[in-house]
Amino acid sequence: MSELAIPNYSDLSIQNLANTLLSHFGAVPRGPKLRLDLDINDRVVLILIDGLSYLDLINAMGNSLPVSRLYRITSVFPTTTSTVLTTLFTGLSPGQHGVFGPNVYIKEIGTIVNTLSMGPVIGERDGLHKMGYDLKKLFPIKSTIFEELGNMGIRSRVYVPKGLSGGLSRITYAGAEIVEYVTPYDAIINASKFLSEYRVSFVHIYITTVDSAAHKYGPDSEECNAVIRETVDSVIRMAKKYMADATVLITADHGHDEVRSNVKANDVQGLMRHLHVPPYGDARAVYLKLSDKSSIDELTALLSRHNVAGHFLSRDDAINMGLFGETSSNVIDRVGDVIFIPNSGSAFIYLYKPDNEELLTLRGQHGGLTERELYIPLIQL
Structure with a gap:
């Protein structure tokens, strides 16, 4: 570590x-x-x-x-x-508060949400508001x-x-x-x-x-x-x-x-067999929600074969380390089962929109530690 x-x-x-x-x-x-x-x-x-x-x-x-x-x-x-x-x-x-990054899986609405735009990750800005969702119920914030x-x-x-x-x-x-x-x-x-x-x-x-x-x-x-x-x-x-x-x-x-390698997660063959939903979170703080038949060890082995290296933490390990501060049981499951933090110099990016490859050209990324x-x-x- x-x-x-x-x-x-x-x-x-x-x-x-x-x-x-x-x-x-x-x-x-x-x-x-x-x-x-x-x-x-x-x-x-x-x-x-x-x-x-x-x-x-x-x-x-x-x-x-x-x-x-x-x-x-x-x-x-x-x-x-x-x-x-x-x-x-x-x-x-x-x-x-449950805003665990720019892209967060929210099981209450069954999709990955872009928290900056507050819409489904492949939807429009303010999409949740336009669909009638109360953001303060999705994100338990009493007041600002x-x-x-x-x-x-x-x-x-x-x-x-x-x-x-x-x-x-x-x-x-x-x-x-x-x-x-x-x-x-x-x-x-x-x-x-x-x-x-x-x-x-x-x-x-x-x-x-x-x-x-x-x-x-x-x-x-x-x-x-x-x-x-x-x-x-x-x-x-x-x-x-x-x-x-x-x-x-x-x-x-x-x-x-400073990023020298932006890895396109979509190209990791077999990745989605291990996951319930695509990777989410941020480029250097990736949340992985495992399928019922997968384990951290299997996922680590798969990514290592594609030269993707970093720190793999279970959700419980991350909580015990204090990464998220005080936690609430109402929202903490949003971080998935595994948190993957790529090594310095690399990022792991899943493109929800195939034509959004500009993300793979960025020289600076963040989210990690x-x-x-x-x-x-x-x-x-």
Whole structure:
């Protein structure tokens, strides 16, 4: 297990940041708070830069990073956006809220669901909502931080890139006013105007630039390093200029692993004889639901013959290791019988849509538990 780091749900993860924020505003936390002594005032801005690992931030900027308060915290497992955002805005662990990755098998509706779009994996965006499903029953979330603040009369607003409202946002941002922005720059300026109108308020800004570059070019690329430097520098500079009266926290959801081999799971002959449903989860955190006549050993042997190597964990082993944090029996079976975490440098991808082979060209992938994927920055300005 030498390649695997474990999320620190006890006091130094993004779940603990969520519960620190809940507690700060006077709401009841859903778990332990950060052990860091953050100095937070009544106006809080939480900026999340998707795909920015702690290691890559340090490597790209080093001593030029213009902040004095930089901490290293962990993401959750799997290290993927839908899981992290749900944790961040509910205070619940993945094992409690049930959003176990971008693709999750939900037996109640008999299909694999894309949690980012909240539709069947080969269906349309918002498909579950349009079919009449109550997302808060499928994913047991009592309330978000935005709903808690709203109950106390505190205004909150979320800024996302154009086209990203709906889908997962129906869960994670419930209770907030959602505003689509053109660039991160206008998001920061408009957020500062919103903050100035209220004595107590909360703003979240979600930025995708680093994640997009890391996926396409790989986290080791000069393209990605340039995007990190420019994004982080401009966000910090503008936040200091326009949000001087607020507490500004900057963090991320996960980092990326540099991938040299994207293995197409569809091409592994005999794989589906061992499984009830196709592989799901994420490219580097794969859930396998075994057929009645299969075992982990048989599956491991099959994949090894196709040069697919990594860590195979039973669901019980993963729970006992604390990979999902506190778990609920209502949702934990969604992770399947076996969790497969490919070795660093490789990913295991099942194409639900045969023509979606662009996924096999990505140079950066995530979901796994290398230090680069798991450790993320927390900056306080």
